Amino acid sequence: MKVIIAEKPSVGRELAKVFGATTRKDGYIEGKGYSFTWAFGHLLQLAPPQEYGYIGWRKEHLPMLPAKFKLSIRKVKTKDGFVEDPGVRKQLDIIKKLFDEATEIIVATDAGREGELIFRYIYYYLKCKKPFKRLWISSQTDEAIKDGFRNLKPGTDYDTLFNSAHARSQSDWLVGMNATQALSLSAGNRSVLSLGRVQTPTLAMICARFLENKNFVPQTFYQIAIQLDKDGQLFKAISVANFNTQPEAQAVFDKVQDVASGFATGGNITAVEAKPRKEPPPLLHDLSSLQQEGNKKNGFTADQTLNLLQNLYESKLVSYPRTGSRYIGDDVFATVPQLISTLTDHQLFGNQATFLQTATLNKRSVNAKKVTDHHAVLITGVKPYNLSKDHQAIYDMVAGRMLEAFHQECVKEITKITIESGSVFIANGTVIRSAGWRSVFNEVEDEKKDEENPALPKVKVGELLPIVNKALLEKQTKPKALYNEASLLKALETSGKEIEDEELRYAMKDSGLGTPATRAAIIETLLTREYIKREKRSLVPTQKGLAVYEVVKDKKIAQAELTGQWEKRLEEIRTGASVEEFKAEICEYTKTITQELLLAGIGISAQFAEAAV
DNA sequence: GCAAGGTC
Numbered sequence: 001m002k003v004i005i006a007e008k009p010s011v012g013r014e015l016a017k018v019f020g021a022t023t024r025k026d027g028y029i030e031g032k033g034y035s036f037t038w039a040f041g042h043l044l045q046l047a048p049p050q051e052y053g054y055i056g057w058r059k060e061h062l063p064m065l066p067a068k069f070k071l072s073i074r075k076v077k078t079k080d081g082f083v084e085d086p087g088v089r090k091q092l093d094i095i096k097k098l099f100d101e102a103t104e105i106i107v108a109t110d111a112g113r114e115g116e117l118i119f120r121y122i123y124y125y126l127k128c129k130k131p132f133k134r135l136w137i138s139s140q141t142d143e144a145i146k147d148g149f150r151n152l153k154p155g156t157d158y159d160t161l162f163n164s165a166h167a168r169s170q171s172d173w174l175v176g177m178n179a180t181q182a183l184s185l186s187a188g189n190r191s192v193l194s195l196g197r198v199q200t201p202t203l204a205m206i207c208a209r210f211l212e213n214k215n216f217v218p219q220t221f222y223q224i225a226i227q228l229d230k231d232g233q234l235f236k237a238i239s240v241a242n243f244n245t246q247p248e249a250q251a252v253f254d255k256v257q258d259v260a261s262g263f264a265t266g267g268n269i270t271a272v273e274a275k276p277r278k279e280p281p282p283l284l285h286d287l288s289s290l291q292q293e294g295n296k297k298n299g300f301t302a303d304q305t306l307n308l309l310q311n312l313y314e315s316k317l318v319s320y321p322r323t324g325s326r327y328i329g330d331d332v333f334a335t336v337p338q339l340i341s342t343l344t345d346h347q348l349f350g351n352q353a354t355f356l357q358t359a360t361l362n363k364r365s366v367n368a369k370k371v372t373d374h375h376a377v378l379i380t381g382v383k384p385y386n387l388s389k390d391h392q393a394i395y396d397m398v399a400g401r402m403l404e405a406f407h408q409e410c411v412k413e414i415t416k417i418t419i420e421s422g423s424v425f426i427a428n429g430t431v432i433r434s435a436g437w438r439s440v441f442n443e444v445e446d447e448k449k450d451e452e453n454p455a456l457p458k459v460k461v462g463e464l465l466p467i468v469n470k471a472l473l474e475k476q477t478k479p480k481a482l483y484n485e486a487s488l489l490k491a492l493e494t495s496g497k498e499i500e501d502e503e504l505r506y507a508m509k510d511s512g513l514g515t516p517a518t519r520a521a522i523i524e525t526l527l528t529r530e531y532i533k534r535e536k537r538s539l540v541p542t543q544k545g546l547a548v549y550e551v552v553k554d555k556k557i558a559q560a561e562l563t564g565q566w567e568k569r570l571e572e573i574r575t576g577a578s579v580e581e582f583k584a585e586i587c588e589y590t591k592t593i594t595q596e597l598l599l600a601g602i603g604i605s606a607q608f609a610e611a612a613v
Numbered sequence: 614g615c616a617a618g619g620t621c
């Protein structure tokens with residue numbers, strides 16, 4: 001008998017279905033000479049410090065550098081502290097039984113670094129010696145699955161991938177566990193002051209933005225607004241120049257030839273420009289873009305959106321949620337017309353679904369090369385009923401975005417009129433000529449400028465119009481906004497873009513800071529530690545968070561670039577570079593950061609005592 | 614008590 005092990009139940013069941021295996025057992029499915037089983041993500045993790053004899057938090061233990069790492073069963077937090085997850089233990093027992101009976105194992109965990117690690121940790125923990133082959137597919141359609149099984153790879157082809165995964169895992173443990181204990185002990189051991197490759201740069205981003213915002217000195221400047229009349233249609237124009245002082249602005253203001261100053265037609269049209277602008281439809285949603293939208297539209301936290309989406313996934317209403325891709329392959333695209341047809345009676349956008357049934361679908365979101373482990377989030381075509389308000393909101397975001405993504409482009413006409421009257425003024429106007437994808441939600445754009453006219457009248461160069469109103473506006477420059485969940489998620493995704501080094505940036509491109517599956521948890525960790533708090537919709541640091549930031553802000557552990565550097569090395573390991581060299585460097589860095597944090601302690605203990613008040 | 618990674 002052959003055993004096929006997937007990363008999660010949904011994939012295991014899908015594979016069984018393709019093979020026609022139907023006998024449901026506890027924790028696996030049997031049939032056609034195969035057993036299909038699954039993990040629930042990582043079942044095993046690197047054992048905590050106490051399992052290497054580092055009992056209690058003590059400076060003498062630091063740095064903790066286990067000679068050989070151990071694995072332990074994933075724990076859950078209960079009221080009696082951390083205990084082995086009983087569900088995980090049970091599934092591991094099932095996997096062990098199946099592995100023992102197996103003639104061969106086929107590894108069908110997700111095609112990536114963590115997928116490889118999930119299987120290998122199980123395999124080594126169970127001390128299994130059976131031969132294994134690797135299924136490597138990037139799409140879950142029947143055809144892709146069958147094709148993958150016809151082309152199984154030798155398990156050892158992925159040894160270097162496992163090496164890179166294991167190095168990632170150990171490095172995070174070494175740096176995170178040691179830095180956390182060092183800082184906590186240093187600061188007087190009053191509370192857990194956690195540090196890590198991902199959470200600390202994230203905290204640093206929030207703190208830096210907060211301080212920049214708080215210390216921002218607004219500059220006053222002046223503008224002049226005028227209102228013109230074209231055959232009864234009024235429109236607004238703003239001075240091209242900004243003025244730093246009131247008298248400067250006043251002098252120009254006085255020269256405006258408005259009706260009240262005795263000029264019947266003092267506005268001279270010197271230029272008219274009108275050009276169409278085409279806006280392609282937005283891409284389908286990945287988890288991060290959905291979390292951003294959930295935050296903007298409904299005020300959901302990243303964690304809430306993930307949970308709601310997970311529920312919809314478990315009810316088979318949407319596809320796999322923790323995806324980082326905003327594309328689908330051609331095979332999935334072939335099912336889109338059918339999915340659209342399930343929405344024709346939707347009360348919000350049923351008419352748009354009906355329209356799309358006969359329209360040519362836009363293929364901007366179709367690109368098999370940009371589909372990684374999982375494709376973009378789609379509805380499944382299963383009809384929802386009786387969803388809670390929040391579940392419905394998320395479902396509609398997925399369904400509505402699908403309609404938008406395959407809809408036509410939106411065509412706008414951008415008009416710019418230049419007027420002279422003592423000084424130069426510009427009137428901007430935007431008219432939607434063809435709404436296209438924007439007709440799905442029919443919402444006003446969020447970045448509408450307040451000085452923008454919806455539509456401008458037809459005017460010609462040389463025309464003279466009456467200026468019926470003028471105003472001197474006093475304005476202030478604004479600081480960058482504080483982070484909220486939406487803007488923070490976006491910043492985590494693209495932190496690579498702010499990195500100068502080309503090669504480092506490339507290594508960051510696909511990873512950013514954290515992964516789609518973990519970003520919500522990172523924000524929650526910072527909240528749990530009381531490093532940050534929610535203030536209305538913003539995320540702001542607490543005194544404690546700022547105190548941690550002050551200690552680490554110039555250290556490598558607080559830089560997003562650290563992840564980029566690691567990713568570059570891990571990719572080299574995947575292609576065969578020495579893992580020992582990298583591990584040695586990580587050990588060195590662990591010693592350095594631990595030492596620095598322990599030394600920092602003398603000065604900072606008092607500061608944390610204050611922050612605790 | 615602690616990381617980051619995955620998922621019910």
